[in-house]
Amino acid sequence: MDNLNVYNTLKSKKENFTPIVKNKVGMYVCGPTVYSEVHLGNCRTFISFDLIYRYLAHLGYKVRYVRNITDVGHIENDDDLGEDKINKKARLEKIEPMEIVQRFTVDFHDTMKQFNTLSPTIEPTATGHIIEQIELIKKIIKAGIGYEINGSVYFDVHKFNKTSNYGKLSKRKLEHLINNTRSLDGQNDKNNPEDFALWKKAEPEHIMRWPSPWGDGFPGWHLECTAMSSKYLGDRFDIHGGGLDLKFPHHECEIAQAECINSKSPVNFWIHTNMMTLNGKKMSKSTDNNILPKDLFSGKNDKFKNAFSPSVIKFYFFQAHYRSILDLTESALLSSEKGYNKLMESIQDIYDIKIDGESTFNINQWIQECYGAMNDDFNSPILIAKLFEVVKLINSIKDGKEGVSKKQKDLLTKYLNIFVFEILGLTKPDKTENKDSMLENILEILLKIRNKARKDKDFETADLIRNELNSIGINLEDKKDKSNFNIN
Amino acid sequence: MDNLNVYNTLKSKKENFTPIVKNKVGMYVCGPTVYSEVHLGNCRTFISFDLIYRYLAHLGYKVRYVRNITDVGHIENDDDLGEDKINKKARLEKIEPMEIVQRFTVDFHDTMKQFNTLSPTIEPTATGHIIEQIELIKKIIKAGIGYEINGSVYFDVHKFNKTSNYGKLSKRKLEHLINNTRSLDGQNDKNNPEDFALWKKAEPEHIMRWPSPWGDGFPGWHLECTAMSSKYLGDRFDIHGGGLDLKFPHHECEIAQAECINSKSPVNFWIHTNMMTLNGKKMSKSTDNNILPKDLFSGKNDKFKNAFSPSVIKFYFFQAHYRSILDLTESALLSSEKGYNKLMESIQDIYDIKIDGESTFNINQWIQECYGAMNDDFNSPILIAKLFEVVKLINSIKDGKEGVSKKQKDLLTKYLNIFVFEILGLTKPDKTENKDSMLENILEILLKIRNKARKDKDFETADLIRNELNSIGINLEDKKDKSNFNIN
Numbered sequence: 003m004d005n006l007n008v009y010n011t012l013k014s015k016k017e018n019f020t021p022i023v024k025n026k027v028g029m030y031v032c033g034p035t036v037y038s039e040v041h042l043g044n045c046r047t048f049i050s051f052d053l054i055y056r057y058l059a060h061l062g063y064k065v066r067y068v069r070n071i072t073d074v075g076h077i078e079n080d081d082d083l084g085e086d087k088i089n090k091k092a093r094l095e096k097i098e099p100m101e102i103v104q105r106f107t108v109d110f111h112d113t114m115k116q117f118n119t120l121s122p123t124i125e126p127t128a129t130g131h132i133i134e135q136i137e138l139i140k141k142i143i144k145a146g147i148g149y150e151i152n153g154s155v156y157f158d159v160h161k162f163n164k165t166s167n168y169g170k171l172s173k174r175k176l177e178h179l180i181n182n183t184r185s186l187d188g189q190n191d192k193n194n195p196e197d198f199a200l201w202k203k204a205e206p207e208h209i210m211r212w213p214s215p216w217g218d219g220f221p222g223w224h225l226e227c228t229a230m231s232s233k234y235l236g237d238r239f240d241i242h243g244g245g246l247d248l249k250f251p252h253h254e255c256e257i258a259q260a261e262c263i264n265s266k267s268p269v270n271f272w273i274h275t276n277m278m279t280l281n282g283k284k285m286s287k288s289t290d291n292n293i294l295p296k297d298l299f300s301g302k303n304d305k306f307k308n309a310f311s312p313s314v315i316k317f318y319f320f321q322a323h324y325r326s327i328l329d330l331t332e333s334a335l336l337s338s339e340k341g342y343n344k345l346m347e348s349i350q351d352i353y354d355i356k357i358d359g360e361s362t363f364n365i366n367q368w369i370q371e372c373y374g375a376m377n378d379d380f381n382s383p384i385l386i387a388k389l390f391e392v393v394k395l396i397n398s399i400k401d402g403k404e405g406v407s408k409k410q411k412d413l414l415t416k417y418l419n420i421f422v423f424e425i426l427g428l429t430k431p432d433k434t435e436n437k438d439s440m441l442e443n444i445l446e447i448l449l450k451i452r453n454k455a456r457k458d459k460d461f462e463t464a465d466l467i468r469n470e471l472n473s474i475g476i477n478l479e480d481k482k483d484k485s486n487f488n489i490n
Numbered sequence: 491m492d493n494l495n496v497y498n499t500l501k502s503k504k505e506n507f508t509p510i511v512k513n514k515v516g517m518y519v520c521g522p523t524v525y526s527e528v529h530l531g532n533c534r535t536f537i538s539f540d541l542i543y544r545y546l547a548h549l550g551y552k553v554r555y556v557r558n559i560t561d562v563g564h565i566e567n568d569d570d571l572g573e574d575k576i577n578k579k580a581r582l583e584k585i586e587p588m589e590i591v592q593r594f595t596v597d598f599h600d601t602m603k604q605f606n607t608l609s610p611t612i613e614p615t616a617t618g619h620i621i622e623q624i625e626l627i628k629k630i631i632k633a634g635i636g637y638e639i640n641g642s643v644y645f646d647v648h649k650f651n652k653t654s655n656y657g658k659l660s661k662r663k664l665e666h667l668i669n670n671t672r673s674l675d676g677q678n679d680k681n682n683p684e685d686f687a688l689w690k691k692a693e694p695e696h697i698m699r700w701p702s703p704w705g706d707g708f709p710g711w712h713l714e715c716t717a718m719s720s721k722y723l724g725d726r727f728d729i730h731g732g733g734l735d736l737k738f739p740h741h742e743c744e745i746a747q748a749e750c751i752n753s754k755s756p757v758n759f760w761i762h763t764n765m766m767t768l769n770g771k772k773m774s775k776s777t778d779n780n781i782l783p784k785d786l787f788s789g790k791n792d793k794f795k796n797a798f799s800p801s802v803i804k805f806y807f808f809q810a811h812y813r814s815i816l817d818l819t820e821s822a823l824l825s826s827e828k829g830y831n832k833l834m835e836s837i838q839d840i841y842d843i844k845i846d847g848e849s850t851f852n853i854n855q856w857i858q859e860c861y862g863a864m865n866d867d868f869n870s871p872i873l874i875a876k877l878f879e880v881v882k883l884i885n886s887i888k889d890g891k892e893g894v895s896k897k898q899k900d901l902l903t904k905y906l907n908i909f910v911f912e913i914l915g916l917t918k919p920d921k922t923e924n925k926d927s928m929l930e931n932i933l934e935i936l937l938k939i940r941n942k943a944r945k946d947k948d949f950e951t952a953d954l955i956r957n958e959l960n961s962i963g964i965n966l967e968d969k970k971d972k973s974n975f976n977i978n
Contacts, residue, residue, distance in 0.1 A: 066586070098554070098722060100612045108609045111599070121596045124588045130618035133700050212621050234586060440962065444932050447958040451939060451951060463939060470935040473842060474928065 005377045006061070008241075009325060011249065011272040012171055016379055021240050022270065027063045028239035029055065030231040030269075032248055033125070035072040036106035037087040039294050040113050042330070043285055047245045047275040049316055050324040050380075052119035054243070054273070056425050057376050068234045069122035071110075073103040074129050074210050075202075075223040082156075082192070082199045086220065089210050099210050103129075113295050116312040118429045124234050128226035132212045135221040135229045138263060139200045139214075147262045151191045153203030153217040159196045162258050171257055171272060172250035198255050200225050224255035231268065232260065242269040246276050279329045280305065293330075306332040310339065313429050317342040320382040320426055341390070346431055348393040349422060351400060352415050359405025363395050365413050372421055382426065389421060445476070449485055452478075493865045494549065496729075497813060499737065499760040500659055504867055509728050510758065515551045516727035517543065518719040518757075520736055521613070523560040524594035525575040527782050528601050530818070531773055535733045535763040537804055538812040538868075540607035542731070542761070544913050545864055556722045557610035559598075561591040562617050562698050563690075563711040570680070570687045574708065577698050587698050591617075601783050604800040606917045612722050616714035620700045623709040623717045626751060627688045627702075635750045639679045641691030641705040647684045650746050659745055659760060660738035686743050688713050712743035719756065720748065730757040734764050767817045768793065781818075794820040798827065801917050805830040808870035808914055829878070834919055836881040837910060839888060840903050847893025851883050853901050860909055873909060880906060933964070937973055940966075 006019040021027050031051045034040050048069070058065050078084030092099035114121075128135075139155050142148035147162050148155050159168050163176050179196050192199075199222035204211035211218045231239065237260070244253065253272065260268035277284075283291045293305050301309025310318075318338035322328040368391065375384035392414060398404035406414075422428050448467060455463040468478050471487065479486045494507040509515050519539045522528050536557070546553050566572030580587040602609075616623075627643050630636035635650050636643050647656050651664045667684050680687075687710035692699035699706045719727065725748070732741065741760065748756035765772075771779045781793050789797025798806075806826035810816040856879065863872035880902060886892035894902075910916050936955060943951040956966050959975065967974045 066589070098612065100614065100722060101554070104609065104612050121592065124586065124592050126588065127615070127618055130615055133620055137701065213625065234588060441929055441932065443962040444929070444936065444959075444964075447955065447962075448932065448936055448939075450958065451936075451955060454951065454954070463942065466942070467935065467939060470938065471932075474931040474935075476932075 005373075007377060007379055008271050008273065009379045010270075011274050012267075012269070014173075017271070019240075019271065021063065022238065025063060027058050027065045027241065028235035029058075029065060029067050029241040029243065030227070030235055030239065031067070031069045031122070031242075032227060032244035032252065033069040033071050033122075034106075034110050035076040035087055036103050036110060037076075037091045038106060039296070040106075040110045041285070042293060042295055042298070043245065043278040045113065045117060045295055046278055046319050046324075046328065047243075048114060049117055049119060049319055050275045051243050051273075052117075052427060053320070053324075053382060053425070054241075054380055055120060055122075056427055057380060060420070060425055066124065066235060067122040068124045068126065068231065070227060070230050071103075071107055071125060071127045072223070072226065073100075073107075073127050075221045075226055077199075077223060082202070082222070086208070086210060089208060092209060093207075100129075103127075116295070116299065117316055118312070118427050120427070126230045126234065128221065128230075129210075131226060131229045131233065132221060134233055135225045136201075136214050138225060138229055138232075138259065139221075141263045142200060142259065145262050148200055149193065150216050151193075153219060154191065154199060155201040155216055156192050156197040157200055157255070157258065157262075158193060159198070159258070160194055162262060166258070166261055168258055169254060171254050174250060174254075198222060198224060198251065200259075224252055225259060227252070228256050228259045228263070228268070231256075232264075237264040238266060238268055238270070240269075241271045241273055243273040243275070246274045249274055275324045276327050279327060281331055282329055306335070308332065308336065310335050311431070313431065314339045314342050316426075317345075317386075317428060321386055323379075323381055323383055325379070341386075342428075343431070344393055345389060345422065348396045349418055349430075351396050352411065352418065355396065355399045355406060355411065357406060357408045357411060360407045361395065361399065361404050361410050363391075363404070363410075365410055365417075368392065369413070369417050372417065376425065385421060385426070389418070392418060445487055449487065452485065493861075495865060495867055496759050496761065497867045498758075499762050500755075500757070502661075505759070507728075507759065509551065510726065513551060515546050515553045515729065516723035517546075517553060517555050517729040517731065518715070518723055518727065519555070519557045519610070519730075520715060520732035520740070521557040521559050521610075522594075522598050523564040523575055524591050524598060525564075525579045526594060527784070528594075528598045529773065530768075530781060530783055530786070531733065531766040533601065533605060533783055534766055534807050534812075534816065535731075536602060537605055537607060537807055538763045539731050539761075540605075540915060541808070541812075541870060541913070542729075542868055543608060543610075544915055545868060548908070548913055554612065554723060555610040556612045556614065556719065558715060558718050559591075559595055559613060559615045560711070560714065561588075561595075561615050563709045563714055565687075565711060570690070570710070574696070574698060577696060580697060581695075588617075591615075604783070604787065605804055606800070606915050608915070614718045614722065616709065616718075617698075619714060619717045619721065620709060622721055623713045624689075624702050626713060626717055626720075626747065627709075629751045630688060630747065633750050636688055637681065638704050639681075641707060642679070642687060643689040643704055644680050644685040645688055645743070645746065645750075646681060647686065647746070648682055650750060654746070654749055656746055657742060659742050662738065662742075686710060686712060686739065688747075712740055713747060715740070716744050716747045716751070716756070719744075720752075725752040726754060726756055726758070728757075729759045729761055731761040731763070734762045737762055763812045764815050767815060769819055770817055794823070796820065796824065798823050799919070801919070802827045802830050804914075805833075805874075805916060809874055811867075811869055811871055813867070829874075830916075831919070832881055833877060833910065836884045837906055837918075839884050840899065840906065843884060843887045843894060843899065845894060845896045845899055848895045849883065849887065849892050849898050851879075851892070851898075853898055853905075856880065857901070857905050860905065864913065870914065873914070877906070877909060933975055937975065940973065 007016045008019045009016045034044055055065055055067050074086060074088060076087045078087055088099045088102050091102050139148055142157060143155065147158050149158055159176065162168055168176050176196065201214060201216055201219050201221055203217060204219045210220050212220065257268060279285060280291050280293060285292050293303055297303035298310055298315060299312060318335055319328065321338060368388065372385055372388045375381045375388060395404065399406045452464050452467045471478055476487050495504045496507045497504045522532055543553055543555050562574060562576060564575045566575055576587045576590050579590050627636055630645060635646050637646055647664065650656055656664050664684065689702060689704055689707050689709055691705060692707045698708050700708065745756060767773060768779050768781060773780050781791055785791035786798055786803060787800060806823055807816065809826060856876065860873055860876045863869045863876060883892065887894045940952050940955045959966055964975050
C-alpha cells in the first residue's frame with residue numbers, strides 16, 4: 003500500500019499516495035453527459051478509472067467511488083452562450099428531457115457492463131442535487147464572489163483571482179485567458195467574459211427548470227460536481243478524475259468554487275486520462291472521424307473491416323498508459339487481439355501443464371515487478387509486458403524446455419488470475435461469439451462445396467445440402483453465381 | 491385499439507380503455523424501495539406492468555412509462571412512526587445511504603434484465619425531486635389541508651374528507667379507519683392519527699436531510715409519487731399501477747394529495763397486481779417463507795430442489811392473471827417448465843414443417859382470440875392457452891395428420907413470434923445451447939456430404955472439406971466407415 007505513486011496533474015509530478023483517512027479512499031470521477039451514446043474516448047476514461055478503482059480495492063483500501071451522471075447543465079461548446087445539451091436534444095426530438103436521460107443512461111450502463119467495469123459505489127445525478135447546488139450558490143454569493151444579473155448568477159473569476167490563483171490546475175494565467183475568451187456582443191450579461199455561470203435563468207421555452215431565490219432556472223455545469231463530490235466525499239477528498247479535456251474549464255472552475263466555499267483546495271490528487279485518436283486524427287462527430295462502441299463490437303461500421311470484442315478493445319486500451327494519447331487503428335487492434343488471445347490461451351494452459359522439476363524463473367521477483375508496474379502510476383502497459391514473460395514461460399514448460407514445481411504452478415496461477423481478471427478486469431473470450439463465427443465459417447465451407455457441386459452439375463449433392471440445411475432451419479437463397487443463407 | 495378493456499380498481503370493474511390524448515398513454519408505476527434485494531412479489535408486479543407496457547406499445551400507442559426509484563422517505567411499517575428504510579440500513583451498515591441506494595438499484599436493474607423486461611421511459615428518483623415535493627407541500631398548506639408542527643408537515647385527512655372522499659380507492663370509510671389506527675402516546679405530534687406526513691423533521695442523527703421552509707428534513711413517502719407523476723405525466727394521466735399492498739395507504743394518499751393540489755382526480759385507470767404466496771403461505775422475511783430471484787435462478791436455496799430460469803418463472807407468472815393470487819410451489823414451476831419447453835420447441839419446429847395441403851384450423855379466428863384475451867384486461871393465462879392450441883396444431887402437422895399451406899405457415903410463424911416474444915417478452919432458452927446444437931447439426935451435414943464423396947470416390951471434394959475444416963480449427967478423424975471431428 004505504501005509504495006503507490008500517482009501522477010498528480012495539480013503538481014505536474016508523481017507523488018506518493020497517502021489517503022486522508024487511513025485505509026479509506028474517496029474518489030470522484032466526472033461521468034457522462036447523457037444526451038447521446040457514450041463515445042469511445044469516454045469509455046477509455048471510465049475503463050482507466052475502473053482499473054484504478056480495482057487496484058486500490060485490491061490493495062485493501064475501502065474506496066468510495068462516486069461517478070456522476072450529468073443530466074442537466076452541460077452547455078454546448080462548454081461555454082455559457084450555448085444551449086443545454088439535453089434540453090436541445092429533447093427540443094429537437096420533441097420529447098421530455100428525462101426520456102433522453104433515461105435512454106442514454108441505460109445505454110451507458112449497458113456499454114460499461116460490456117466492458118466489464120464495476121459500478122461506482124454512488125452514481126448521483128445533477129438534477130438530483132439542485133437544492134445542494136442552490137445552497138452552494140448562496141455561499142458563493144455570501145463570500146462576495148458570486149453575483150446575480152437578470153436571474154442568472156455568475157462566478158467572478160477576477161475577484162477570486164485577487165486572493166487565490168485561478169488557473170493553478172491547467173497552468174493558465176488569467177491575463178492570458180482574457181485575450182482568448184470570445185465575447186459575443188449582446189449575448190452575454192456577465193461582468194467579464196471569463197466569469198462562468200453558477201445558475202442560468204430559464205427562458206420561457208426552456209423545459210428543464212427549477213425555482214430558486216433568483217427565479218426559475220437551472221444550474222451551471224461546473225457546480226454539480228462540486229455539490230456532489232463535497233456531499234458524498236467531504237470538503238477535501240483523495241482523488242478527482244476525468245478526461246484531460248475537462249481540466250479546463252470544468253475542473254479549474256470546480257477548484258475555484260470549492261476554495262471560495264471552504265477556503266481550501268478540494269482535492270489531493272487530480273488524475274486525468276489522455277485523449278484518443280482514430281486513424282491518426284482527432285475523433286469528432288462533425289468530421290465523421292468517429293466510431294461508436296457498439297459499431298466496433300459488431301463490425302458494422304465504415305472504419306474497420308473486422309469486429310472487435312469489448313475485451314480486446316479493453317486490452318488494447320491497457321497496452322497504452324492512461325496518460326498517453328492512444329491512436330485507434332485496425333492493424334493495432336488486430337495485433338492486440340492476437341496478444342489477448344495468446345494471454346487467454348496461457349491462462350487455460352496453465353491448468354494443464356504437468357508438474358515436473360522446478361523452473362529457473364524467479365516468480366516472486368516477477369510478482370514484485372507486476373506490483374511495481376501498477377504502483378508506478380497504474381502502468382498497465384508495463385504490467386502487460388510482465389504478463390507476457392509468463393506466457394513465454396508457460397509455453398516453455400508446455401514444450402518441456404522448462405520444469406515447474408507445484409508451488410510455482412500455484413503461485414503463477416494465483417497471480418495471473420489476480421492481475422488479469424481482478425485488477426485489469428479482463429474477461430475470457432465470449433463463447434457465444436466464438437460459436438457464432440465458427441458457425442458462419444462452417445456454413446461458408448458448405449456453401450463452397452455446394453457451389454462446386456453446382457458448377458460440376460452434381461445436382462444430387464447440391465440438393466442434398468439444401469434440404470439438410472432446410473431441415474435445421476437454415477434457408478438457402480440461390481443467386482446466379484453464389485448462394486446466401488439465412489438462419490431462422 | 492378500441493376494444494381494450496381494463497379493470498379499474500377505482501371503479502371496481504372493467505372499463506373500455508380510452509387514453510386522454512389520442513394515441514398516447516401516460517403510465518406511472520410505483521417502483522422499488524432500494525434498501526434490499528428486490529423480492530419476487532415485486533418482480534411479478536414489474537413483469538405484469540412490462541406486459542401491459544409491451545401490449546400498449548404493440549397496439550400502436552406511444553407510451554410514456556414512468557417507474558420511480560424510492561430512495562428516501564419510505565418509512566418502516568408504512569406509518570409515520572418508524573425510521574426511513576434506507577436511512578436505517580445505512581445506519582446499521584455505517585455507510586452513506588446513497589451507497590445502499592446504488593447497490594440495490596444496480597441489483598434491481600440486473601434482475602429486471604434477467605427477466606427480459608424493458609426499461610421504463612423515465613426512471614425518476616425521490617431524492618431527485620425534493621424541490622418539486624417542497625413546492626407541492628406549499629400548495630397543500632395554502633389549500634388549508636397541510637399543517638406544520640415542530641418542523642414536520644402533515645396532511646389533514648379529516649379536513650380533506652369534509653369536501654372530498656378519503657378512501658374512494660380502497661373503499662374504506664374514515665370513521666372505520668379512526669378505530670383501527672394505532673396511536674402511540676408521545677411518539678406522534680399529528681392532529682389526528684389518520685393524518686399522514688408530507689415532510690418529516692430530520693433529527694440530528696438522521697443522515698438524509700434537505701433544507702426546507704420548515705427546517706431540515708425529508709419528504710413523506712406518499713408525496714414523491716404525486717410529484718414525479720404530475721411532473722412527467724401531467725395533473726391527470728391514464729394509468730397508475732402498483733402492487734395491491736400499495737392501494738392503502740400509499741395510493742389513497744396520492745389521490746388525496748393530487749385532489750387537494752389540482753381539484754381533480756389524478757388518474758383515469760388504477761391497476762393493481764395481486765400478491766404472491768410461497769408454498770401456500772404469505773411470503774415474509776421474518777418467517778423465512780421467502781425466496782430471492784437469484785436463489786431461484788441458481789437453485790441454491792432451501793425451498794426448492796431445482797433451479798429455474800428467469801424465462802420459466804416469467805412464463806409461470808403469466809399462467810395466472812395479474813389480479814389473481816399466485817402460489818409458488820416447486821411442482822407448479824416444474825410443470826410450467828415443461829409447458830415453456832414445449833412452446834419453445836414448437837416455435838423451432840414451425841420453421842421445419844413442410845408445406846403440404848391446407849389446415850382446417852381457422853388461423854384468423856385464432857389470432858382474433860389471442861387479441862381477445864389480451865384485450866380482456868391483459869389476460870395472459872387465456873393467451874397462453876390459445877398458444878397451446880397452436881402447439882398442438884404444429885405437432886399434428888409434423889405428424890402428417892394435418893396439412894398446412896404456405897400462407898398458413900407464414901401467419902402462424904408471424905403471430906407466434908408476436909405473442910411470445912414481442913408481447914409476453916419471453917426469451918428462447920439459452921442461446922449458447924442453441925448455437926452448440928446448430929454447430930453440431932451443420933458439422934453432421936458436412937460429414938454426410940464428405941462420406942458420400944468418399945463413397946463416390948470423389949476424393950477431391952473429400953480432401954477439400956478436410957482442409958477447409960482444418961483451417962478453422964476442426965480436425966477430422968477418419969475411421970473405416972465414418973469420420974469424427976473434434977473442435978480445438
